[in-house]
Amino acid sequence: MSDTLIDWKNPPRFSLTKALRVIHIDALLLFGLFILLGLGLMVLYSAGDQSTALISRQLVRLGMAFFVLLVLANIHPDRMRDSAYILFGVGLILLVAVLFVGHEGKGAQRWLDLGFFRFQPSELMKLAVPLLVARYLAEYPLPPTIWRLIIGLVMIIMPSLLIAKQPDLGTALLIASSGLIVVFLSGISWRIIIGFIVSSTAALPVLWYVMHDYQRQRVLTLINPESDPLGAGYHIIQSKIAIGSGGLFGRGWLEGTQSNLAFLPERSTDFIFAVIAEEFGLVGVGLLLVLYLLVAARGIYIASQAQTSFARLLAGSISLTFLVYVFVNVGMVTGLLPVVGVPLPLISYGGTSMVTLLAGFGILMSIHTHRRMMSS
Amino acid sequence: MLRFELKDHHRENRVINDRLIFAAIFAGILFAVVMIRLTVLQVFEYEHFNALSDRNRVDFEPLVPQRGLIYDRNGVVLAENIPVFSLELVPEKVIDVDITLQELQLLLALTDDEVAEIQQQIKHQRRFKEVVVRQRLTEQEVAKFSVNRHRFPGLEVVGRLIRHYPHGALFAHTIGYVGRINEKDQQRIDEKNYKGTQYIGKTGVERFYEDSLHGQVGYQQVETNVQGRMVREITNTPSVSGQDLFLHLDINLQRVAAQALSEFNGSIIALDPRTGGVLAMISKPDFNPNEFITGISRKSYAVLRDSMDRPLFDRALRGHYPPGSTLKPFIALAGLEMGIVNESSSTFCPGWYSLPGKEDHRYRCWKKQGHGKVDFITSMAQSCDVYFYDLANTMGIDRLHGFLDLFGFGRRTGIDVPSESRGLSPSRQWKRNARNQVWYPGETLISGIGQGFNQMTPIQLAHATATLAMRGESISPRVVRATRDTGQTELKLLPIERLETLPIIDSRNWQATVDAMVEVVHGKRGTARKVGKDLTFKVAGKTGTAQVFSIKQDEEYDAETLDKRLHDHALFIAFAPVEDPEFVVVVIAENGGGGSKTAAPIARKMIDQYFGIIPNE
Numbered sequence: 004m005s006d007t008l009i010d011w012k013n014p015p016r017f018s019l020t021k022a023l024r025v026i027h028i029d030a031l032l033l034f035g036l037f038i039l040l041g042l043g044l045m046v047l048y049s050a051g052d053q054s055t056a057l058i059s060r061q062l063v064r065l066g067m068a069f070f071v072l073l074v075l076a077n078i079h080p081d082r083m084r085d086s087a088y089i090l091f092g093v094g095l096i097l098l099v100a101v102l103f104v105g106h107e108g109k110g111a112q113r114w115l116d117l118g119f120f121r122f123q124p125s126e127l128m129k130l131a132v133p134l135l136v137a138r139y140l141a142e143y144p145l146p147p148t149i150w151r152l153i154i155g156l157v158m159i160i161m162p163s164l165l166i167a168k169q170p171d172l173g174t175a176l177l178i179a180s181s182g183l184i185v186v187f188l189s190g191i192s193w194r195i196i197i198g199f200i201v202s203s204t205a206a207l208p209v210l211w212y213v214m215h216d217y218q219r220q221r222v223l224t225l226i227n228p229e230s231d232p233l234g235a236g237y238h239i240i241q242s243k244i245a246i247g248s249g250g251l252f253g254r255g256w257l258e259g260t261q262s263n264l265a266f267l268p269e270r271s272t273d274f275i276f277a278v279i280a281e282e283f284g285l286v287g288v289g290l291l292l293v294l295y296l297l298v299a300a301r302g303i304y305i306a307s308q309a310q311t312s313f314a315r316l317l318a319g320s321i322s323l324t325f326l327v328y329v330f331v332n333v334g335m336v337t338g339l340l341p342v343v344g345v346p347l348p349l350i351s352y353g354g355t356s357m358v359t360l361l362a363g364f365g366i367l368m369s370i371h372t373h374r375r376m377m378s379s
Numbered sequence: 380m381l382r383f384e385l386k387d388h389h390r391e392n393r394v395i396n397d398r399l400i401f402a403a404i405f406a407g408i409l410f411a412v413v414m415i416r417l418t419v420l421q422v423f424e425y426e427h428f429n430a431l432s433d434r435n436r437v438d439f440e441p442l443v444p445q446r447g448l449i450y451d452r453n454g455v456v457l458a459e460n461i462p463v464f465s466l467e468l469v470p471e472k473v474i475d476v477d478i479t480l481q482e483l484q485l486l487l488a489l490t491d492d493e494v495a496e497i498q499q500q501i502k503h504q505r506r507f508k509e510v511v512v513r514q515r516l517t518e519q520e521v522a523k524f525s526v527n528r529h530r531f532p533g534l535e536v537v538g539r540l541i542r543h544y545p546h547g548a549l550f551a552h553t554i555g556y557v558g559r560i561n562e563k564d565q566q567r568i569d570e571k572n573y574k575g576t577q578y579i580g581k582t583g584v585e586r587f588y589e590d591s592l593h594g595q596v597g598y599q600q601v602e603t604n605v606q607g608r609m610v611r612e613i614t615n616t617p618s619v620s621g622q623d624l625f626l627h628l629d630i631n632l633q634r635v636a637a638q639a640l641s642e643f644n645g646s647i648i649a650l651d652p653r654t655g656g657v658l659a660m661i662s663k664p665d666f667n668p669n670e671f672i673t674g675i676s677r678k679s680y681a682v683l684r685d686s687m688d689r690p691l692f693d694r695a696l697r698g699h700y701p702p703g704s705t706l707k708p709f710i711a712l713a714g715l716e717m718g719i720v721n722e723s724s725s726t727f728c729p730g731w732y733s734l735p736g737k738e739d740h741r742y743r744c745w746k747k748q749g750h751g752k753v754d755f756i757t758s759m760a761q762s763c764d765v766y767f768y769d770l771a772n773t774m775g776i777d778r779l780h781g782f783l784d785l786f787g788f789g790r791r792t793g794i795d796v797p798s799e800s801r802g803l804s805p806s807r808q809w810k811r812n813a814r815n816q817v818w819y820p821g822e823t824l825i826s827g828i829g830q831g832f833n834q835m836t837p838i839q840l841a842h843a844t845a846t847l848a849m850r851g852e853s854i855s856p857r858v859v860r861a862t863r864d865t866g867q868t869e870l871k872l873l874p875i876e877r878l879e880t881l882p883i884i885d886s887r888n889w890q891a892t893v894d895a896m897v898e899v900v901h902g903k904r905g906t907a908r909k910v911g912k913d914l915t916f917k918v919a920g921k922t923g924t925a926q927v928f929s930i931k932q933d934e935e936y937d938a939e940t941l942d943k944r945l946h947d948h949a950l951f952i953a954f955a956p957v958e959d960p961e962f963v964v965v966v967i968a969e970n971g972g973g974g975s976k977t978a979a980p981i982a983r984k985m986i987d988q989y990f991g992i993i994p995n996e
Binding site for chain 2: 146187189190244246249250280288289292303312315319334337338339
């Protein structure tokens with residue numbers, strides 16, 4: 004079935020790829036991640052006023068994240084499936100807890116202070132939701148019955164609503180989409196999918212009604228950023244100037260004036276894509292997007308080669324959600340989507356999202372590298 | 380079932396793989412959209428964005444609206460904006476803040492404390508936000524800095540308009556003052572509209588009418604060069620200046636009030652009862668509001684704050700005073716209305732009163748030897764306490780409290796100046812809630828002469844007197860008469876705030892009460908007969924002397940031996956002309972002794988000023 008597996012049976016000589024296989028690391032995926040992360044550090048150095056302290060903090064976080072990746076890659080996918088309910092349950096309890104005792108940051112309650120470090124329960128849910136939905140749907144023949152589909156949707160909606168209440172609409176939508184991708188992959192009929200799209204479009208006015216004022220402001224600002232140049236529109240205006248002035252080839256590394264002269268807000272976190280666009284131009288961001296697509300393609304390949312439906316659904320969801328993150332961030336920075344605080348995966352400065360992302364890749368590697376043992 | 384499931388494993392794989400391919404294609408399309416968007420921005424609109432970014436930088440600058448001015452009723456400016464130069468530093472643009480501050484210290488002779496304070500501010504503010512190094516530069520300092528300015532990148536002399544109160548302390552409490560926006564103020568403002576604004580109304584009219592006075596922020600989209608200097612203006616949305624305010628206050632009357640009360644602490648309020656317009660309102664002692672604008676020094680503030688006389692305290696709206704005998708007209712009207720007394724009922728005053736069965740406890744009349752036989756008119760004119768003890772006793776505290784409530788005692792008048800106090804009109808219920816005690820009949824007697832628990836603010840007393848003058852029409856007092864939008868010439872008059880019309884059944888009761896008050900001023904033996912001297916029109920008034928220090932049963936009040944702070948408060952309320960009232964005045968002179976001796980003559984000065992009478996001495 005797979006050519007790599009035959010090589011493994013008769014190793015002719017030392018190969019790094021095979022050495023990595025022993026510790027359940029997928030070499031191609033790791034290679035892609037390294038390129039993206041290296042690029043990220045380079046850009047961060049420029050966006051963060053060339054501060055080495057910032058880079059070293061990010062490196063420490065990366066070390067932690069890779070540790071988590073390594074641990075997860077060495078856990079058998081079946082064990083992950085076994086712990087799906089527990090992880091989901093713990094995540095749900097923490098989400099409720101955060102509403103009551105959470106710490107506020109930027110006007111929203113997202114953090115739980117555990118004394119030695121601060122933890123965002125929504126990050127746990129980013130993995131727990133697709134994990135549980137994949138397990139639940141894959142237990143019985145696919146495509147799922149209507150009844151199982153409804154239960155699966157409840158599993159998605161519950162944590163999403165809790166996170167939307169913090170309020171963190173961006174993360175809530177991302178988590179919902181990670182679960183919905185599992186549902187989509189499970190092969191539900193197109194009639195249901197189209198019906199869902201039509202009804203959720205119809206529900207948009209309701210969403211408008213329940214949104215916070217600042218969220219509505221962001222949508223309005225998207226339509227016309229110049230209406231509020233001092234307030235919410237400032238981010239988008241400055242980010243568009245940074246991107247547009249990058250041109251075809253960019254101004255060069257460390258040469259971005261918008262970024263270095265502090266015209267661009269949040270330039271080392273959510274708006275770091277604009278820095279890349281300014282310094283490396285259309286060619287640079289084009290290559291970056293291709294890199295993202297390649298990493299995701301490897302993930303999708305892993306999903307297609309997985310041996311259980313559970314593993315296929317989970318791997319497919321993790322890979323596609325990764326692309327959704329990229330799209331939402333880039334869409335926001337280029338003014339295609341409203342400003343929702345979503346970092347650019349693997350590049351933005353920040354700890355928690357990095358750990359979750361690499362944990363996801365750890366799961367992908369586990370699914371890919373544990374195949375043989377399963378088939379035997 | 381289980382077998383069937385295993386059998387279909389291949390079909391499941393195919394389903395999922397089909398969906399994976401579909402999703403991958405869909406993701407590819409989304410990324411293509413992003414690439415198109417990026418191509419539009421970076422290739423087709425490159426010139427546009429490059430122009431904005433490279434050659435020049437686009438900047439948005441808020442255009443701060445000019446704060447509205449405040450005028451008195453004659454058009455005299457009471458609050459204006461004057462240009463002041465200050466030296467400001469933007470931390471982000473300064474290469475080395477510490478060295479810069481050291482050099483500035485030499486140049487401008489900054490004290491170590493000032494430098495420390497600036498450093499503190501730099502630490503606590505965002506780095507692109509300006510920090511004031513020195514406020515109100517002298518011309519010499521401006522020149523000194525200008526010569527050396529090449530040495531100080533990131534520092535600039537900025538000309539700003541700053542609030543100024545040309546009449547200093549005269550309107551300190553009523554108009555109030557503006558000050559720097561602090562964290563607490565942030566809560567109540569629209570951050571966007573206050574971009575660039577540094578000052579906000581802190582007290583008085585300045586605070587109450589903040590929204591009108593502030594105006595609407597504008598903004599300017601400018602291209603700046605690398606040094607951040609403006610090169611070209613792209614768009615300009617002008618700011619809208621705040622509204623000018625025109626007050627009911629009359630500066631001349633205000634001055635007379637301040638002079639007349641000069642030696643006492645206390646308050647004077649003059650109202651036009653027909654509109655509720657506040658013609659004069661002072662609270663003594665006062666302070667210079669100009670000191671507060673750019674930040675008062677800690678030392679000066681401590682002096683004001685810790686002074687025994689509490690100059691920062693607005694007595695006119697927040698001072699609690701026992702009304703003393705000035706409450707008697709209202710109680711007399713209650714007696715008439717309830718049918719307890721009529722114009723001819725009389726009582727014998729032996730100089731004291733006692734409750735039946737408790738003859739050993741004597742409630743004294745202010746006149747030790749007694750007034751003898753007093754009727755409705757003479758009891759008011761001579762302020763006989765015994766008559767009112769008897770009246771209050773028959774009425775009972777419940778009815779007494781209910782009637783005083785109609786006149787707004789114990790309630791806020793709703794004047795357009797913030798932080799008004801409620802005062803206290805005692806009742807059985809209040810005493811149970813506040814002190815967990817029952818109401819004693821003796822306390823009703825004391826309440827009947829405006830002593831005991833009664834605590835009224837001067838504005839309440841003025842409002843109640845105005846309601847009396849208007850024969851029951853209650854109008855909320857107003858300081859601001861009209862507003863004027865920028866660039867307009869005509870004034871927009873603010874509406875008169877009519878509250879209610881008092882439910883008095885017999886309108887003759889008004890006349891009887893007013894007649895009795897006229898007797899106070901014009902009667903041969905009236906306690907304020909000096910006020911009525913040589914007047915061509917009739918004034919209705921009532922004196923009051925409020926005890927600060929309670930005298931025991933067998934003691935005498937002796938002003939000579941008593942500490943000044945324990946002397947009685949002198950009060951006087953009046954309105955004129957009696958038949959068609961247009962002027963109400965309330966005088967409270969703390970520790971002024973007697974109402975007729977101290978407060979009434981002050982009120983006469985106010986009447987003289989208002990009606991244009993030249994006093995012949």
